[in-house]
Amino acid sequence: MVTGLLLTLTGCWGRHELNDLAIVLGLGIDKAGDEIKVTAQVVIPSGVSSNQNKISAAPVTVFNATAPTLFEAIRKLTVSSPRIAFLSHIRVLVFGEQFARENGVGEMLDGMMRDPRVRPDYYVTVARRTTAESVLSVLSMLEKIPADKLYKSLDASATTWAPTTTVNADRLMEDMIGSGHSAVVPGVEIRGNPKGINSNNNLTGVKPAAQLVMNGLGVFRKDKLIGWLSEVESKGFNYIRDQVDSTMGHIRCEEDKGYIALNSLRSNTKIKTTMNAQSKPQFHVKVETVSVIASVECKQRIGSLKAITAMEKKGSEQTNKLMREAVNTVFRKYKVDIFGFGQELERKYPKQWAKLKDSWEEHLKDLNIQYDTKFMIKRVGTLDDSFLKQIKE
Amino acid sequence: MQNVYQTSPPLTPSSPVPADLSSALQEIQGTLGSSSDLVMKTFTCLKRWPAALVYMDGFVDQQLLHESILRSLLRRDDEVSRLIQLRDDERLSYIEHEVLIAADTKRIDTMGALFTDLMSGCVMLLLDGSAVVLRIGAVGWEDRSISEPNSQAVVRGPMEGFNENLRTNMTLIRRRIKDPELWTETREIGRVTKTSVAIVFHRQIADASVVEEVRRRLDKIDIDGILESGYIEEFIQDTQRTIFPTVYNSERPDTVAAALLEGRVAILVDGTPFVLLVPALFVQFFQSAEDYYQRADISTLLRIIRYLAFFIAMLAPSFYIAISTFHQEMLPTSLLISVAAQREGVPFPAFIEALLMEVTYEILREAGVRIPKTVGQAVSIVGTLVIGQAAVDAGVVSAAMVIIVSITAISSYVIPENGLSISVRIIRFVLMALAASFGLFGILLGLLMLVIHLTSLRSFGVSYMSPYGPYVAGNLKDTFYRVPWPAMRTRPATANPRNLHRQGIDIQHQHRESGESYGASANNREAGSGDRAVADVDRLLGATRAE
DSSP: OHHHHHHHHSOOTTOOOGGGEEEEEEEEEEEETTEEEEEEEEEOHHHHOTTOOOTTSOSEEEEEEEESSHHHHHHHGGGTOSSEEEOTTOOEEEEEHHHHHHTOSHHHHHHHHHOTTSOTTSEEEEETTSOHHHHHTOOOSSSSSHHHHHHHHHHHHHHHOTTOOOOBHHHHHHHHHSTTOOOEEEEEEEEEOOTTTTSGGGGTSSSOSEEEEEEEEEEEETTEEEEEEOHHHHHHHHHHTTOOOSEEEEEEOSSSSOEEEEEEEEEEEEEEEEEOTTSOEEEEEEEEEEEEEEEEOSSSOOSSHHHHHHHHHHHHHHHHHHHHHHHHHIIIIIOOOTTOHHHHHHHHOHHHHHHHGGGHHHHGGGOEEEEEEEEEEEEOOSOSSOTHHHHHO | OTHHHHSSSOOOTTOBOOSSHHHHHHHHHHHHTTOTTEEEEEEEETTTEEEEEEEETTTBOHHHIIIIIIHHHHSOOSOHHHHHHOOHHHHHHHIIIIIOOOSOEEEEOBHHHHHHHHHTTEEEEEETTOSOEEEEEOBOOOOOOOOOOSTTOOSSSOOOOOOSOHHHHHHHHHHHOOOTTEEEEEEEEOTTTOEEEEEEEETTTBOHHHHHHHHHHHHHOOOSOOOSHHHHHHHHSSOSSOSSOOSEEESOHHHHHHHHHTTOEEEEETTOSOEEEESOOGGGGGOOGGGGTSOHHHHHHHHHHHHHHHHHHHHHHHHHHHHHHTOGGGSOHHHHHHHHHHHTTOOSOHHHHHHHHHHHHHHHHHHHHHSOGGGHHHHHHHHHHHTSHHHHHTTSSOHHHHHHHHHHHHHHTTSSSHHHHHHHHHHHHHHHHHHHHHTHHHHHHHHHHHHHHHHHOEETTEETTTTTTTTOGGGTTBTTSBOOGGGOOBOOTTBOTTOOBSSSTHHHHHHGGGTOOOOSSHHHHHHHHHHHHHHHHHHHHHHHHHO
């Protein structure tokens, strides 16, 4: 009896009914003078649920608040939102480009990682050439919730398209604090007409007026954004970091113009570190990739072992070139080690690393790096030589 | 209760029956008052001696009464010279042995015994001048026929269930176990009802201490009436402070026979088809008779489903409450959003919502049991509306809650024994309150207390949670899973520890006393049947010599 009555006295600490919560799926952080501006993309459950017939409602809404610190701003959201922000289900964290360049993402990430209710498995992106607020205000097709759309398209393209990669909060933190490598964060930009993007009108046509596109990787020094990698450089970067699952690539034909498209099934990269006589570090990047031929636009024969070996050779040269260019650009332009060579060195030769550590960024441009790709073509598909040859004759 | 014995006319059970016929009849009439179903037929026995047949109308097989008893007593005896010679006390013996056509006869000389047997449906032959009454067994009343058991139906397996008659029920068990070592002891419990209660056990398999304990507990019962085995169950269970059934009941003869072979003791109560089985274990409540008739792998799957259903029936609403009010981060995002969408506009907290629906369902269920069959349909329509789409559309409850209540309700019927599913229903409400107060911590707390309570329970000295706690590896073969019959070589721990083997050579030693031979080879079997034939002849010869 007494125990029964005690139950009613607990006051239910930490109890929140579902309809008292504003489920935040996307959080954006922008610069607003000296303060920070937080944008929360909150899902409107009845707008999302499929069995409701209130189609007119938008699936999400956006709340803004400006305050000196992140959590003050999040609490301040209640000024405009009728419900408490519930951060456990955040899918994406978007930084405005200006914020990432000038303030750095470190302090914000500390706050997000410190809160025990927030799972650090959301993806981090940088709004390229725009603000986080505008990115979170774009409604999307196919996926009703824009934050979900961002999450899923990052996920999908990271596994099937070499230039993209995903970075979640955990990984970003590790990259920033670990010695010997720097962080990268994928960029997202608004493509199309930014006007009227935040209403359902954006979704009425076949082609939305504006949509969110993954574009390039942002290079960070410490916690500040310093520049962007192009698509080709991103690809080279991902090859070196062993982040390519499967992708599509191409090689040029031997004689005539045209391409052979190659569907890369899997790829595996290992970096081997050695010391030469002058106790200079040497890196040997070994890539193993398995492809099948997806399409052939040339007249050359591909059915023979010789032809395939030739193609393999070409593919391997091309991949080497891709990586070499990515490394050269990054080392010359940004002088940061996003590839993690320093980390490899630390693992193998910790003593030498301790000496080089402080001046590592100066050493970058003279690093001795060898690239070696083992490019394998396993199958040619259901056709042998291309029938284009017969058509043209 | 005491009043029964104090009101007039005083009946002293040991008082002798008056030798004078009319005063004897007067005394019977006086004790029974003017009960209209008392029949006292006076006649002249063998056209010579005044006599009376006394019986209760409706209890007695009329055909037997008329065709054999009355016909034999009313004939004119030709051996007149012999009749004249008989003294008063020899007459009854003459009638019993040479006149009466009836097998079940017994002499009675006290009023107490006379009334007990009279009320059980016997015919009393009172002879003028004799202080001894001849009791003639001619019981024949209307019984419910043996039909399929309602509460424990199976797809494959015997379709007959017990009925309300103790003798019929006993026969149903004996037909399955044709072994003289199957012993029964009958006693009468209930000062007023004098209900027959039979203890049935296999002498070689059951643990003697358990049998003794059953006797002791039954003898302790002092109540005016036993109308159902539930009375006995409450009296003999180890502790009253539990919501779990510690006595198993069944209306299936095959289940009872199987339990007897596992060394359990069956308690049959006259007037009910539900037979009690002790000791009862927790795992037993998840066993259905059918498990043993179909393939072991199928039975195992069904067992697992039952355990799953047990936990769903117990935990589903409390989990819903805990997760939707405390641990929203545990749900996958898309599920959370769709649950949140359903809860939009629901005016109650999740706990109240769940309580509302669960109580509604319990009311409907109770109504379904009590309702006259003719109006049942109307109620089920109304009921479906209440806990169905209408409630959701009205915005009183969320659709997710309806799903939770439905799955809970269905799951609670998967448990084969009704007693346990009632316990689960009680626990469910407690866990819901805990979940609403402390979230998953509360549920865990409740489950911990439940486990502690369960492991502390005993049923006739056997641990209720055995073979899990205490862990007995050898007894696991018929618990969460069931091993195929050839592998089930030993009996569970409820049996007499000296006689654990179901199969194999050892069984010969164990059953030697019972005269049974379970030898594996054909030779042994023949020898066994030969022995029996010899025994039969011996018995016949003995009987002839006695005559």
